[in-house]
Amino acid sequence: MSTTVAASGLRHVYKGGTVALDGVDLEIGAGLFGLLGPNGAGKSTLMRIVCTLLAPSAGAVSVFGHDAVKERRAVRAHLGYLPQEFGAWRLHRVEEVLDTLAELSGLDERATRRERVDAVLDSVGLGDVAHRKVKKLSGGMRRRLGIAQALIHQPRLLVVDEPTVGLDPEERIRFRQLMATLGRERTIILSTHIVADLGTGCNDLALLDAGKIVFRGSPTQLLERAAGQVFELALPLSAPQPEGDFEIVSRTDSLNEATYRAVAAPGGVPDGARIAASPTLEEGYLAFMVARGRAEALVSDEHFGQHDKVDLAEPPSATDATGKEAHP
Ligand SMILES: Nc1ncnc2c1ncn2[C@@H]1O[C@H](COP(=O)(O)OP(=O)(O)OP(=O)(O)O)[C@@H](O)[C@H]1O
Numbered sequence: 001m002s003t004t005v006a007a008s009g010l011r012h013v014y015k016g017g018t019v020a021l022d023g024v025d026l027e028i029g030a031g032l033f034g035l036l037g038p039n040g041a042g043k044s045t046l047m048r049i050v051c052t053l054l055a056p057s058a059g060a061v062s063v064f065g066h067d068a069v070k071e072r073r074a075v076r077a078h079l080g081y082l083p084q085e086f087g088a089w090r091l092h093r094v095e096e097v098l099d100t101l102a103e104l105s106g107l108d109e110r111a112t113r114r115e116r117v118d119a120v121l122d123s124v125g126l127g128d129v130a131h132r133k134v135k136k137l138s139g140g141m142r143r144r145l146g147i148a149q150a151l152i153h154q155p156r157l158l159v160v161d162e163p164t165v166g167l168d169p170e171e172r173i174r175f176r177q178l179m180a181t182l183g184r185e186r187t188i189i190l191s192t193h194i195v196a197d198l199g200t201g202c203n204d205l206a207l208l209d210a211g212k213i214v215f216r217g218s219p220t221q222l223l224e225r226a227a228g229q230v231f232e233l234a235l236p237l238s239a240p241q242p243e244g245d246f247e248i249v250s251r252t253d254s255l256n257e258a259t260y261r262a263v264a265a266p267g268g269v270p271d272g273a274r275i276a277a278s279p280t281l282e283e284g285y286l287a288f289m290v291a292r293g294r295a296e297a298l299v300s301d302e303h304f305g306q307h308d309k310v311d312l313a314e315p316p317s318a319t320d321a322t323g324k325e326a327h328p
């Protein structure tokens with residue numbers, strides 16, 4: 001594995017004393033890398049350090065062998081960044097935005113720039129709206145323009161922070177496919193708390209929780225954590241919602257019974273339950289957090305509440321589609 005990013009002993013304490021990163025060691029190779037974690041885990045802090053925008057309180061990060069504190073310029077030359085918030089340029093046309101950024105990145109010759117802009121717009125599927133003003137783009141298109149601006153100087157590393165917040169399901173799928181395609185030719189670090197967003201293109205991920213890496217491996221390995229922990233329990237419609245050492249992810253009602261699907265902590269599968277045959281990656285993530293006694297972090301996660309809970313509660317066909325996409 002050729003190392004793109006290497007972090008060692010990384011620690012970051014904000015003014016006021018919040019410990020955002022608490023001893024992170026991480027090596028990232030080529031391809032699409034997922035950085036998963038609940039709200040406040042430290043994902044954005046880690047990404048801003050990798051992008052040279054924030055100096056860590058302790059420890060070191062290198063990007064393609066260059067130190068992210070001492071050699072900022074060298075690191076930035078190889079790096080494209082889409083921050084969690086990307087809102088400027090509303091009144092400009094899509095192609096103008098990119099042309100200007102291309103010029104700033106050192107492409108002086110107009111014709112070359114034109115080619116570059118066209119190629120980048122095509123690669124993110126915005127070729128047809130090159131003349132449109134940014135404010136007239138949909139949320140998904142705006143995110144893709146964000147990717148286009150980060151790609152204009154052909155960086156070897158692309159860092160993308162929570163790219164799908166606020167996007168509708170269709171746009172999220174499209175974004176996922178774009179990441180998988182772009183990840184074939186470069187390294188992408190993608191941070192999210194929505195497991196399905198990692199998609200099929202992601203074969204390596206880390207789980208960050210309260211400033212520490214608590215899992216590192218493939219989606220398949222994360223999925224293995226859910227083996228035997230995801231169950232279904234059928235109860236009479238009138239019975240109260242079951243309680244125990246598990247988190248309920250969905251309830252499906254038939255004529256005379258309610259079937260609960262839930263993820264249990266070790267030893268928490270209740271009597272009379274049936275172990276689910278094919279857990280989703282999302283359930284693997286939840287199983288991991290439940291076992292750590294940290295399910296709270298996900299359930300209270302405002303975004304998890306908005307997107308994932310809804311996804312999980314969708315009818316089986318919809319859940320299957322999402323699940324398959326997330327599976328390796
Ligand atoms: N500028 C700041 N000043 C003080 N504390 C901060 C600052 N930025 C973040 N924090 C705190 O540091 C911790 C980690 O924040 P960070 O934004 O890195 O998490 P995150 O994983 O990106 O969360 P989210 O999923 O909500 O984007 C949180 O407790 C947060 O409140």
Ligand SMILES: [Mg+2]
Binds near residue numbers: 043044045084161162
């Ligand atoms: Mg963040």
